[in-house]
Amino acid sequence: MRILLVEPNYKNKYPPMGLMKISTYHKSKGDYVAFVKGKDKKLAEQMWDRIYITTMFTFHYIITVDTVRFYKSSVFTTNDIYIGGILASLMAEDLKRDTGINNVIVGQLISSRMIGFDEDVNVDAMPLDYDMLDDVEYKYPAGDNYFTYTTRGCPNKCSFCAVPKLEPEFKTVNHIIQQISYINKTFGEKRNLLLLDNNILKSPDLKKIVDDIKSMGFYKGATYTKPNLFPILLQKVNENIEDDRYLKRLIKYLLDYKSMMIHPKTKAEYLLFIEEIIESENPLEVINTKKEEIQVWLEKYKDKRPKLKYVDFNQGIDARLMTPVNMAVLSELPLNPVRIAFDKLSDKDGYIQAVHIAHNCGIRELSNYILYNEKDKPTELWDRLQINIELNERLGVHIYSFPMKYMPIDRKDREYVGKHWCKKYLTGVTAILLVTKGIVAGGPNFFHKAFGNNHDEYFEILSMPREFIIYRFKYEGLGLTQQWQEAFAKLTIDEKKWLLEYVGGAVFVSMPEEELSFNLKNALRFYTREYELKK
Template sequence: MPRKVLLIEPNYKNKYPPMGLMKLATYFRSRGDEVRFFKGDMRDLAVELLFEEFWVEAYDITLGEYTNLMRQHIKTGKLAPLRAIPEFVGEQGLRNARARYKAGDYPKFDIVGITTLFTFYWKETVDTINAAKKFVFEDGRILIGGIASTILPNEIEKATGIEPYINDRGGALLDRPGQIDLDSEVIIDELPLDYSILEEIDYKYPASNAYFGYMTRGCVNRCSFCAVPRLEPKYCQRISIEGQIEQTIQRFGAQKDLLLLDNNVFASRSFNQIIDEIKELGFGMGAMYNPPNEYTIAIENICNNYNAKAYVRKAIKFYDSVSEKLSETEQGEFYNSREALGLLYADTATATSVLEFDRTFEALYEKHIFSKLSTSRGRARYIDFNQGVDARLMTDEKMKKIAEVNIRPLRIAFDHWGVDPQKPNSRPMREVYEDAVKLAAKYGIRNLSNYLLYNTDDDTPDELYLRLQMNIKLCEDLKVNIYSFPMKYHPIDDPDYFDNRNFTGTAWNRKFIRAIQAVLNSTHGKIGRGKNFFEAAFGKTLEQFHEILLMPEAFIIERYKFDRKAYEAYLANGGTKKLKAEDVDRYGDMTDEWRRKFRALTPEQKKQAERIIYDNIFTEERISTNDSDINEVLQYYRIKRYEQSL
C-alpha cells in the first residue's frame, strides 16, 4: 500500500531549492508513495489539507471562484465568507472542516520529512518541527535532516523531542542503501532531483532554471569556522552526475545552468575528469542553451501521472499567461472554452480536463509563448562552483583546465588578509588570493566573485577594508570583474549564539558590524568593480573607513541626503538620481556638523562616547551623560533614516 509522505521546508527565505527533499521526493515516488511538498505557514497547510478533503465530496465546477472563501471560513470561522457563496449546499461539511482545524485534528501522513538550514533560523525551524507533529499518524515517522539538525542534533531533540537523522559517520548524507527503508538498495544521495515539487508552492527560489548537484563531497581542510567536516565528514573524490542530468532532462527538460555545491573541488585527484564530464554535459566554453517547451513537459507528466496535481496547477498559469496576449474577441472565446471544462481555477481543474483542452491550447502556447523564447543562437549557459574554489590549491594546470568550461563567475574564497591562523607557516592569504586571480585572468576568466568572511576572532575591520580594496585594484590592473560579498560570521554551534546573530569577533563591536551592514544595504549586499563606487561606500583611506564605522547609521544609508558635499560630488561624476532641494537644504550639512563636533571632543571624551557608540543602543537613557559635548554628538545617532534611500 502506498505511503503518504509530506516533505516540509520551514518558512524562511533561501536562495536555493531544498536538494535533500527533492531527492527524497524522487526516492519515495519510485516506491509508489504519494508525495507532497510544502513551504510556508503550517496553519495554511492545515487549512489546505482540510479544504481538499472537504472538496472531494463538495466539488462543484461552478464554485471555483469561491473556494478561497471556503478556505477563509476554515481558518477564521467567520460566517461572512459562507454567506457570499451563492446556492452553497456544502455548508455543514465546511463547518466540520472548521471544527477540525480549531481542534488541531489535521489530515495525517505516514512519513513527514523536514529539512533544516542555518541555525540562525532556529525559531522558524523548531516551530515547524513542533507543528509537524500534528500531521503524522501515531505510528508514523518524522525525519529531520539538513545542516542545523546535523550540527546541533541534541539541541533539536531537546527543543522538539524528536531525534534528528545522523548517519553512522556523523554526517547528514543518505549515501548508502537502506538508510530510510531497510529493503531498499537505492543510494538516495545519487538520485536526480524532483523538480516537480517546486510547482506545488508559491515561493520562488532566486536560483532557478539550473541543474543542482555535487561532483565531490566534503573538504580536506578543517577550518575552525566551517561546518563542512561535520556535514560531510569523508572527502569523496568524484561523483558522476551524468545519469542524474539525463533523467532530469527526460522528466523535466533541460536546465540552463549547472550549479555545483562542492566544498573543495580543487582537492580532488579526479579534477580533470570532473571538468571533462562538465564539458560533455554541454557546459564547455561558449556553451549555449535553448529552453524546452515547459507546457509539453507539463502535459507529459500529467499523462504519466507524475505529480499530476502540481502540473494541473501549472497548466492554469499557462492559460492565464496566454490569455493576456489574445485579442478581446479571442479572450472571450478562450474564457468560454476554459469555463466549460472547469479550467478557470486550479481547484476545479482536473487532469482529464487539462488533457482534453490540450488539443485547443497547444498551438496557442506555441504561438504566443514558446516561439518567443527560442532563438537561432540561443542563450549562454554557465557552470558555477557556488561554494567557491580553494586558492591555496590553485595551480597553473588547474586554472587552465577550469577555463575549458563556461564558468561564471569563478568564486574564490578570501577569508583572511594575513596568514591563515591554522597554518602559521603558510604564505599570507592576500598573496595566495592575488596569484589565483592573476591566473584566472591569464586564462581568460574575467568574471569572478568571492565571499569575504568577517567578524571572526581572527580578522579586523581594517583587514576587511584591505581585502575589498585589493579587489578594486585587481579589477583595474587586470581588467576583470570581481564581485565581493562580505559575509558576517556566526558561530553556528556555540551554545550562546547558535540561535541568534549576536556574536561579535574580538576586534569587532555591534556598531562596526551594523555599519558594514548599513553600507551593504546601500550596495545591495555586494561590492563590484569601480574605484569611485568603492571609495564612496567605504572611504578612500583607512582613516575615512574608521569614520564611516563610527558614523550614525542614517548618515551611512542616506549618504547624499545628509552630506551636501558628497551629493554634489556624486552629481559631478555623472550621478542621475536627484534629491529634493528642500531635503538637501534641511539636512545636507548634518554629516559635517557631526564630524566637527566629534573631532572637537578631547581624547577622554572620545573614549567615553565610543564606548556608548560601540554598543549601538541609542535610547534616550543610554545617550544621556554628564557631559553636554558628548550628549550633543550622541543625539545624531537618534536620527531615523529617510524612507526612500538614494
C-alpha cells in the same frame, strides 16, 4: 504513503536539495508527496505517514524548532517525523531535546535504511525533483538551474567551516551525466549549472569531471533556448490523473504563455483558445484532443532567443590549490563568475597569484567571499576589498566581492561579535552592504565613497549613525553629516569608545540618564530619533 516535506519559513537562496532528493525517492515508490515552506494550517490538520523537515543555519534554531512542533500532531507517532540538514547535523542532541523528535539525521542521507526502509538506496545521489517547488509560492533567488555536486567534503579543516562535520570524507561523487540527463527528460532543460562542490580542485578526477560537464552541453560559447515544456507537462498529467496539481500546473503554463505574445490581437486569440479549453467540462480530454494545435501555438511563439550558458562553482575555488594547469582545465568551461575565497589577509599573496592565473586563462568575471568578524581586524576587511579594486584596475577584470559575516557554527543567534570588532562596526558594514545589495563592485570612486579612502575614513563611516550611512547623499546634502563629523571629532578616545558601545546595533537610541559631558551629549544626539527623516 502520504509524504509531507517541510522547509521552515526562513529566507534562503537555494531550494532544499535534500528534500528534493527525498521527493524523488518517494515518488519512485509511488507515494504522494507534498512540499510546504513554513507553517500551513490546512496541511497540518491532515494526517501524514511521514514528515521530513529540513534545516539550514544554526541561527535559524528558534524558527526551526517552532516549525517542528507545529507539525508534531500531523503524524500518527512522532517516530514518523525525520529532521535533517545542516542545523540538524550540528545540533542533533539539542533538537532532540527541544522538539521531542528522535529521528534526527546527521550528515548525508546515503542509505534509505537511515529513514526506516529495508532497501539500501543512496538517496543523496538521487536527482532533484523540481516539480515539488511548484507547491509553494516562494521563489528561490538562485533561479531555475541545475544544482548538483561532483565532489563531497573538503580536506581543509578551517575553524569557521561546518563542512568537516557535515561531510568529513572528501570524495568524488560524479553522477552529473545521469543527473542532467534525467532532469532534461523529466523537467526540461535548464540554463545554468550551479555546482556546490566545496573544493573541486582537490579532486584527482578534475579532467573527467570537466569533460563530463562539457559533454552535457556546457562548453564555451554554448547557448540555451527556453524549451517548450508542454509535452512533458501533459505526459505528467496523464500519468497522474488523480493528482490535480499536475493539471493546474499545465493550465498555468498555458496561461502564462501569453506573455510571449506582443501583438494584442494575437494574445486575445490565444487566450480565447485556451479559455475555451479550461472552461470545458473535461479540460484534460480537450487538451489531449487538441494537443497538436496547442503545440503549434507554443512552438510559434516560444522565446527562441539564445542565451549563453554558464557554469558556477558556487562555493568557491581554493586559491591555494590553483595552478596554471588545473585552471586551464577548468577554464574549458563557460565559467561565470570564477569564485575565489579570500578568507584572511594573510592569504593575500596566494589570492593575488590565483587571480592572475585565472586572468591568464581568459577569465574576466570573478567573485569572492570575504570572511570578516572571525579572527580578523576591521581594517583587514577594507584591505582585502581594496586589493580587489586594485586588481580590477590593473588587470581589467571585474571582481565582485561578497563580504560574509562570520557566525560560529555552535551559536543559535546572530549576535556574535569577533574579538577585534564591536557591534557598531558590524552594523556599519551591514548598512553599507544594504545599499550595495551585499555586493562590493565597481571602480575605485564607488568603493572609496562607500568604505572610505583609507582606514581613518573607513572607521569614521562605520561610526556614523546608521541612517547617515544608508542615506549618505541625503544627510550630506542637508549638512547633517558634516555636523556629526565635527561633533564626533571633538570626542576623546574613551568617549568615542563609550559612544560606540552604547549605540551598539541599535538604529536609534535614547539619551541615558547618567550625566554626560557636553561633547558626548552633543555627538550622541545624532543617534536619536531627532534626525529620523522621511526617506
